[in-house]
Amino acid sequence: AAGVIQSPRHLIKEKRETATLKCYPIPRHDTVYWYQQGPGQDPQFLISFYEKMQSDKGSIPDRFSAQQFSDYHSELNMSSLELGDSALYFCASSSNRPKSLNEKLFFGSGTQLSVL
Amino acid sequence: DAKTTQPPSMDCAEGRAANLPCNHSTISGNEYVYWYRQIHSQGPQYIIHGLKNNETNEMASLIITEDRKSSTLILPHATLRDTAVYYCIVRVVSVYNNNDMRFGAGTRLTVKP
Numbered sequence: 001a002a003g004v005i006q007s008p009r010h011l012i013k014e015k016r017e018t019a020t021l022k023c024y025p026i027p028r029h030d031t032v033y034w035y036q037q038g039p040g041q042d043p044q045f046l047i048s049f050y051e052k053m054q055s056d057k058g059s060i061p062d063r064f065s066a067q068q069f070s071d072y073h074s075e076l077n078m079s080s081l082e083l084g085d086s087a088l089y090f091c092a093s094s095s096n097r098p099k100s101l102n103e104k105l106f107f108g109s110g111t112q113l114s115v116l
Numbered sequence: 117d118a119k120t121t122q123p124p125s126m127d128c129a130e131g132r133a134a135n136l137p138c139n140h141s142t143i144s145g146n147e148y149v150y151w152y153r154q155i156h157s158q159g160p161q162y163i164i165h166g167l168k169n170n171e172t173n174e175m176a177s178l179i180i181t182e183d184r185k186s187s188t189l190i191l192p193h194a195t196l197r198d199t200a201v202y203y204c205i206v207r208v209v210s211v212y213n214n215n216d217m218r219f220g221a222g223t224r225l226t227v228k229p
Binding site: 004033035042043044045058088090092104105106107108109110 | 152154157158159160161162165201203217218219220221222
């Protein structure tokens with residue numbers, strides 16, 4: 001079965017550079033979520049989109065932005081990278097409208113971002 | 117969202133049942149209990165969820181107490197591949213609230229041979 005695809009798998013950037021992470025949801029899934037997981041930490045919710053509109057916002061820094069496109073894929077744009085941005089970034093998708101009781105999230109394998 | 121409390125770590129012998137507790141004493145009537153797990157550095161994986169009744173699927177069973185203040189995830193025959201961090205998550209249901217899946221501190225389950 002098709003899963004959530006994230007690219008790239010690994011990314012190395014210098015401080016103050018920009019990075020773009022991509023997420024391709026499971027076919028027919030209309031909702032995308034982004035999570036950040038620092039070393040030894042639990043996943044932290046960043047932001048979510050439903051039908052190309054921002055649905056909810058978590059602890060996403062102002063330096064980060066994201067959008068969902070007409071084909072439902074999503075991109076997380078990160079500017080002025082800091083050392084503390086080094087983390088695993090997970091994307092998840094679901095097929096129910098956000099704030100739905102029975103919503104299950106399916107996660108991708110993540111993008112490992114290293115900021116040097 | 118209601119806060120959940122889980123033990124930081126547990127061990128289980130291979131082939132035995134793993135019983136992972138979760139306390140959610142402030143849960144509201146319209147909140148579901150979800151369980152996810154994360155095997156080292158992989159994306160979290162959905163296991164099961166429920167509201168009031170006990171639930172069972174091919175992966176696990178979920179037992180929710182009658183007052184809904186706590187629940188237990190049961191892996192009936194744990195294998196080494198079940199070694200992971202298990203997250204118990206309670207979700208608010210309201211169109212006005214942020215209720216995306218928020219992960220707290222889970223339980224690190226180690227299945228031993």
